[in-house]
Amino acid sequence: MYFKFTVLFAIVLFCGTATVCCAQGMLNQGNPANGTAPLMLPPGNQLKSQALIGAESMAAGVPPVRPVPAPNPYVVPARRPLAVSEVSYIYLEEQPPREIQVHDIITILVDHKSELTANSRFNRQRNQSFQAELAEFIRLDDDKTLRNSASTSPAIDVSQQGRIQSTGTLKDSEGIRYHIAATVVSVLPNGNLVLEARKSVHTRDDSWEYRLAGTIHSEKVASDLTALSEDIANLRIERSQKGRIYDSTKRGWGTKLLDFFWPF
CATH class of the missing domain: 1.20.5 (Single alpha-helices involved in coiled-coils or other helix-helix interfaces)
Incomplete structure (x- = not known):
């Protein structure tokens, strides 16, 4: 055993x-088949x-340690995604907006439309009636006797009827669209810009003048220094015209005088 x-x-x-x-x-x-190198053990x-x-x-009482496998040479390590600037030949880096200062010029696109419609109706009717009658009246005869002065009773009967009716309709529409260059006259602490603009056009017999003023925030101004009139606060637009074309559209003094003295 x-x-x-x-x-x-x-x-x-x-x-x-x-x-x-x-x-x-x-x-x-x-x-050698898989490219594994020989393992050299310490002496x-x-x-x-x-x-x-x-x-x-x-x-x-120690957990066993597993051997770490050798890295695979055929596995490509992960890379981060490429940016547009690394692969594009026409990429241009966006430039930071330029700070707007006093005396800079900003182009304003004015696009203002207004329409007014008003209807009025007036109707007045008046009726009046007045009646009077003298039933008895005395007279003094030659013998100092009081007698009836008339055999009939004189009477007054007046009636009046009036009616006034008027109807009116007013419709007015106007549109203004043009470009004007405004100058920055002041930069407020909160970033608002105070603008003023003036533009005059003169021809042989006519002249036009445009004025604009208001306040706009600097963020509403585009990178090419343009802005819209609808973004301007306290907007004031003035347009005046003189000349032959304007005179042809005016009412004559006779029409104005007739409208002034016309009682009805």
């Missing part, structure tokens, strides 16, 4: 030693099988 146990122990020890030697030889030589250390290492680690 003792002899059998000794033989069995020798066989197990021989098999374990052969396995360790084969594994050590493979690690030292490497695998004095012996390579143990995974079973022996796991058994010793579990006996010592």
Whole structure:
């Protein structure tokens, strides 16, 4: 019995030693097929099988350490996405907006439309009636006797009826659209810009003059120094015209006089 146990122990020890030697030889030589480099162990250390290492680690209370696989040379590492500026040949970096200062010129697009419609109706009716009668009246005869002066009773009967009815309709529409260059006369602490503009056009017989004033926030001004009139606060627009064309559209003095003295 003792002899059998000794033989069995020798066989197990021989098999374990052969396995360790084969594994050590493979690690030292490497695998040329997959490009694995040989593993060089420090001198004095012996390579143990995974079973022996796991058994010793579990006996010592330390979890076994798994070997780290070698990196794959065919795997491309992840890269960040490319920016537009790195791949585009026409990319231009956006420039920061220029700070607007006093005396800068801003082009204003004036687009103003107004429409007015008014209807009026007036209706008045008046009725009057007046009646009077002299039933008795006396007179003094020559003999100083009072007698009736008339055999009939004189009477007054007056009636009046008046009616006034008028209907009126007013419709007015106007549109102004033009460009005008305004000058920045002041920059307020909150970023608002005070603008003033004046434009005059003169021809042979006619002249036009445009005026504009108001306040606009600097953020409403585009990068090309343009703005819309609808974004201007306290907007004041003046337009005057003189000349032959304007005179042809005016009412004559006779029409004005007739409208002034016309009682109805």
